[in-house]
Amino acid sequence: MSSTAQKLQLNPASPENLLDPNPLYQVLRHNAPVYWSDAANAWFITRHDDVVACFHDPRLSAAREMFYEAQLQGMDLEAIRNFLEIAGRQMAMKDGAEHLRLRRQVSPSFSHQAIEVWRPVIRRIMDALVDRVRDWGRMDLVRELSYPLPQLVIAELLGIPAEDRELFQRWSQPIAEFSAPAAHSDRREVARRANTAMVELSRYLTRVIEERRQAPGKDVLSRMIQAQAAGGMSNEELVANAILLLFAGHTTTTDLISNAVYELLTHPDQLQKLREDRTLLPSAVEETIRFRPAVPNIFRIAKETFQLRGSTLRKGDLVFLVLAAANRDPEVFPDAERFDITRDHFHQKHVSFGLGAHSCVGAGVARRELEIALEVLLERMPHLRLEEGRLPELKCHHLTFRGFESLPVRW
Template identity: 60%
Template sequence: MASEAEPFDGNPASPKNLLEPVPFYARLREVDPVYWSDAVHAWFITRHDDVLNCFRDPRLSANRMGFYQAQLGPLEQIGPGLIDNLMLSLTHQMSMRDGPEHVRMRRQTSVGFSPQALDAWRPAIRHTAEQLVARVKSQGRMDVVKAVSRQLPPIVIADFLGIPQEDRDKFLEWSEPIADFNAPAAGTDVVALARRGNVAIGELVDYLKALIEKRRHDPGQDALSQMLQAQEAGRMTLDELVSNTSLILFAGHTTTTDQISNGLYALLTHPEELHKLQSDLGLMRSAVEEMLRFNPAVPYMHRIAAETFELRGKTIKKGDVVFMGLAAANRDPQAFPDPDRFDISRDHLHTKHMAFTFGAHHCIGAGLARRELEITFEVLLTNLPGLRLDEDQAPQLKCHSMMFRGFESLPVRW
């Protein structure tokens, strides 16, 4: 006698759906592409065209201050001044602004992110990747997360912004509580995370203000010096400069860290595609695009409805939280033929994946991240022939929240 079908788990943040989200994405795309979750108290959009159009829609606002405040509860319960640094920093970040204000901040923050400027960083990225691999090459095995993916992105973004070598460990210490606040695990004390994040942001802001003062008198060729010129020309306030620098530092390495491990795991678990890439490194660019599509480090991005509107017969009310399913859109069969197949030679020119979102808020660091990924995988495959998953140690996923997905550890050998 056939057993009854397992009941549908409609909670996007349940342990089952966080561990194995692809069936959940498929169910929503097919049955309820504009889905209201009582568990998360938010909408979930999962079809590629809908996600793309939502990023274009001015009725969905990037200003999520109300969302963060709602997560924390009444300010009087938190205590006066205990999250002021965190809230102030969020307020001044371009990722929280819409329309002309967002354009103004992004234009001044994006100096140094042109393709030509980023290509000039390729030798430095390669040098860092080769140094990290050289440290472990003779050992015959490593944890990729510990030895490479947690090391390379913060070094690169610190170089990019001109952070002195001796200060870089501080950024790893500050990034952890900020990341925890932005992607809390289910059941976590969010107020406690906010207080830790508030301390970290406060120390980071103080550091950056002192560094900026030094750069006023001794500017360099780094991106921070270029951003400082925009601030001095009156196009950006000091608070905006500091907040957006901290955003670049944080976002510039946490997501790339996860994407390195996600991409390598996809390669190592698809040996035919791995062999194809090893045989022709000219496929590296398309391989990286497929890694980004197949398992993006950021599965969801959320917005707030600025007004009430209809989408596929559902009424999204003003103030509702709307999660755009980047990872779900990347597996939409209407956009990507045979979407659950990992194919490094897939045509990504006609249909773009959503790993870096879309539209006005498309990730400002996408070009830098792509170069880091391309160079890192090329260095790994070139220097470590026989690279494979470690048969004696299982990988450990990092999937405790909806917002970030990667690996806690990824043991490999060669």
């Protein structure tokens, strides 16, 4: 580690750096690309080539037990026992053959061909959300569009009855809060609420799955049930991974959409290019995902002690792969700090959806939702702009998620 970084006493989890992390990322990439933070009790990897290598390194585990243990230190684990048991069956918590076994039973439902079938569904949902607010002239884009859209899409993909979909908002929020708790939150209360939500959601999906066995459809849940017999996924694993799809497909895509709209509205030259040439939509999607990822950091656990750029990562260490820093590495992205929707997206190298075995299985759905959301807004709200006098409220209290709590707009 360089003396420059040592003197700065950098803390990636400080309120200042969470609010605006990019200056910190520049310093770390240049001075300490493999950086140990005493404040966060974790390593931070910031260069693109190192992050890519770490995604493929079998010495780094995706299992989250250690992370949860750190969050729950000093607590009675009985309060969160059910949550941990259910989460432990999810493919995101597995490595190697166990991860592959579970993922193989989910991934066919998220192939390019399978996702394209859902494009009209996503468009219908987005149009309905816009229909509801179009005469208002103003709204909080998070509350009215970017939050409900992914929730409704994933519920549709899973075949959840329309009358039950409001339940998922009640259940997903506590789970999200536990995964990324606010700095001054009551950890015991957050854990208790997350545990209750996980149990209720598990019971609900168990009932839905049994109904779907008797009357299968074309939805993702029915496909997972069909794959269950061949792959050996237990009923408990089926429920746990349906929960994973529901949660992962909701929280991050909500932030992706609000982040993208904010960047376009604050870069009017880029927005004008998109208005004039809709064929730029795919590259605009990739650029917003690169420039302002919904998940700026993803963590791994060192399974053994090893060296990386002269630093010793010890067995059990928490390692953050800083996706947002890798996405702005000037060695990979020319003029990396510039938001440019004409950037070559066919050869894009951003790491926002991860790489390797644990790359985001729902990345294709998230891309379609973001592309369709922007397309509908361009068509139906051509004068969309940030509302004067009402500042957006950032969601930046944790290393894991980054988006907006509210994004006031008008048209």
